[in-house]
Amino acid sequence: MPADEEERLAQPLERFARLHAETVRRSGRRLLDLSYPNPRVDRDTRAYDLLRGLVPLVPQQDLQYTPLGGGTIVRRRVASSLARRLGVPLGHRDVLLTPGATAALIVALTALFRPGDEVLIVTPCWMDYPLYLHRLGAKITLVPSGSDKRIPVERVAASIGPRTAGLILGQPACPTGVVHTAAELAMLADVLRAAAARFGRHAVLVSDEAHRDQVWGDAEFTSPMRLYPHTVSVYSFGKAWSLQGQRTGYLALSPSMCHHDDVAVRAERAMRSTGTCAPTALMQRLIPQIVDLEPDQGSLRRDQTRIRAELERLGYRIVAGQATAFVYIHCPDGIGDWEFATRLAGQNLLAMPSEVFHDAGHVRLALNVDAERFPEIGRRLLAAAPPPSP
Incomplete structure (x- = not known):
């Protein structure tokens, strides 16, 4: 591999880290950070x-x-x-x-x-x-x-x-x-x-x-x-x-x-x-x-069901996952993953572009916040890039 291959592989996350840092500095209390999976909700504290x-x-x-x-x-x-x-x-x-x-x-x-x-x-x-x-x-x-x-x-x-x-x-x-x-x-x-x-x-x-x-x-x-x-x-x-x-x-x-x-x-x-x-x-x-315990996924199940239903109601297409605290969303037509992520950052909402995951045309949301913030997530998505009309 060429000498700069490591830089090429590392660059997408490093680029996002810069966007993340800039958005955190600018947004203050308005920030909804759904990028890195650092939950601010307690699901099973055992x-x-x-x-x-x-x-x-x-x-x-x-x-x-x-x-x-x-x-x-x-x-x-x-x-x-x-x-x-x-x-x-x-x-x-x-x-x-x-x-x-x-x-x-x-x-x-x-x-x-x-x-x-x-x-x-x-x-x-x-x-x-x-x-x-x-x-x-x-x-x-x-x-x-x-x-x-x-x-x-x-x-x-x-x-x-x-x-x-x-x-x-x-x-x-x-x-x-x-x-x-x-x-x-x-x-x-x-x-x-x-x-x-x-x-x-x-x-x-x-x-x-x-x-x-x-x-x-x-x-x-x-x-x-x-x-x-x-x-x-x-x-x-x-x-x-x-x-x-x-x-x-x-x-x-x-x-x-x-x-x-x-x-x-x-x-x-x-x-x-x-x-x-x-x-x-x-x-x-x-x-x-x-080691023999299994975390209770009841609250995650409720949150996933609710956020997916809300985003689909708004017209966004979502990959049909059944695990993790992530929601993988198709970008609206004609908008790339970096452009969508950048527009969302402009709305003080951080989501990871799919290039980070060696894919294209999606962003990933991590359910880091409680369900009371979900309507605000929908509003900011719509403000950044509304999905095409059905």
Whole structure:
């Protein structure tokens, strides 16, 4: 890749960060910031309450270094919980605790891929997958989904070649909130198996499950690990419980994946080489108390149902997601994502343009505010760019 490729990959978010900073300075109290997912609403405070209760009970000597990948007892609890949920016989050596899902991704990609390996990414996607892979010298192939933003199975099949070492998929997907069905994932697994038979190489499926516990619709979450043995799962406790700043997640290796033991060793080594350590000792004390809990999504379900109905009433087209706190909106006809985002900023409403997510023609809203502000969101959208008349 050219020397400026990292700059090209980093530029969209950096450009948005400048727009964000300018708008925050100018807007003051008028600001509605629906860009970065930093919620100002409390949905399920059980994890926070437990964390607050832990602080006075933990002696200082228990807040020392823990092993790379986290303490064995905590990893065993995570593996046991995940095994029950997925029906996959995971053990503690299959799980590495990390300071958040981003760290888990860095560790997983570093362990799995080598310079020259091709990695497919289904888009739209979380912003920094390509940036991480570029640092590893991987060949990046973006596989765009259709207008429904579901898995483009045929495009994936056409994109796989002899150098394809992996595929990254969000399940549920960020930024769209789409939850891929078990049938879709089974078709994808069949495509990957067929490619392995043809090229003699098992492509590893990296399943980004950071939003796994934010399914608010009627969809049923299925992890690809249940259907395809060469899978690595990434998860975030912080995202699930609105404790993102506490940076706690993990990566889990399917026990049946190819070269499992070598990958596990490389993953621990990657934690050293990248400077990515285990979560804080305090958060490792919290994990056993929340690992079997599922956050209550009742308030998120109500908010998603309400905001989607309101925006559709106004005439905006929305991707049919069923998870995450995001709403992925089609831009009005003739208006690009950056222009729409800039117009919204002019109305003191911040939303992320879809170029950040390697897509075009959309903006993403994060439901950071309570439902009382939703009518104002609609008014500002209309003031910025009304949708075409039906």
